[in-house]
């Protein structure tokens with residue numbers, strides 16, 4: 258009844274310097290390629306039983322690069338529940354007011370806009386194709402055509418960013434008042450242009466203490482203006498938590514379709530083929546395009562439940578008697594976890610060192 262589907266669209270206008278998501282720039286993939294991809298995607302959807310979805314998430318890459326009728330064609334393949342959350346990731350500069358209007362008409366009811374920063378200089382360093390003005394226009398157009406559930410993505414701790422610059426971004430967030438904000442600290446990923454520039458000494462990561470200070474500032478400021486800090490990097494107004502992503506963190510099953518997409522279905526975690534040719538070949542022979550398949554053991558399932566569950570800051574995890582409790586009690590004694598409503602949750606200290614907490618649980 259409450260199933261989820263993630264649909265991966267691996268195309269972008271231009272690759273951003275920091276990004277290692279599976280996506281190809283339009284110079285590499287033209288419009289005909291995109292049309293063919295949509296056809297194969299639809300065939301892949303047909304390889305799964307017709308489930309009823311109450312969350313649909315178009316992610317990427319840049320799903321907003323597709324034509325509206327291509328997105329509509331995909332939606333028509335799905336059995337979607339009445340109050341479903343249907344999210345589309347939007348890159349400003351790939352949509353105008355008319356396209357936003359059409360997206361609303363075909364049933365998209367939540368937008369996740371990849372703004373990243375409202376500072377033109379920073380946007381340039383990040384390699385984004387939009388500037389502040391375009392970001393603001395996209396947001397305002399989306400509102401004016403009637404989107405009532407808008408999320409924005411931001412990145413902080415970008416090279417040379419100052420507290421003052423971050424504060425200016427947060428001032429604009431306050432003014433825009435989106436229903437949902439995902440804010441990530443910049444991750445320096447292997448194989449990206451940023452890593453290359455780091456190796457050459459042309460870009461530097463921000464100091465760790467400054468990054469921690471920025472994260473604290475973000476939490477304090479967004480809470481003050483009424484946002485619920487419900488996941489490590491996610492904030493929302495009341496009742497606007499991302500329903501789709503929350504299912505991941507609740508360790509629920511979901512189908513993932515598209516190049517390189519992952520899914521968790523019938524006790525199996527899988528990842529699709531990451532090369533177009535391999536992906537197409539399997540679909541052409543009526544086979545799910547799986548590249549990696551892992552049967553989730555009871556132990557793995559529990560581990561996933563703990564690590565994902567702790568990310569949900571107000572939910573946390575149950576106190577149980579099992580092999581992980583010794584580590585959990587130890588983290589509690591050292592101040593990384595607290596007990597609230599009979600559940601373990603991350604403390605502020607745990608939040609600052611969440612990756613270390615998760616590694617400790619997994620070891």
Ligand SMILES: C[S@@+](CC[C@H](N)C(=O)[O-])C[C@H]1O[C@@H](n2cnc3c(N)ncnc32)[C@H](O)[C@@H]1O
Nearest residue numbers: 275276317318319346348371410441442443444
């Ligand atoms: C899958 S991306 C797709 C969104 C969309 N393509 C865009 O960029 O506008 C989702 C989000 O992940 C974040 N992200 C991607 N790479 C990152 C990195 N290396 N460090 C921190 N955040 C990153 C960005 O905020 C981005 O909007």
Ligand code: SF4
Nearest residue numbers: 269272273276317318
């Ligand atoms: S951050 Fe978004 S727009 Fe930039 S390359 Fe990655 S997926 Fe594409």
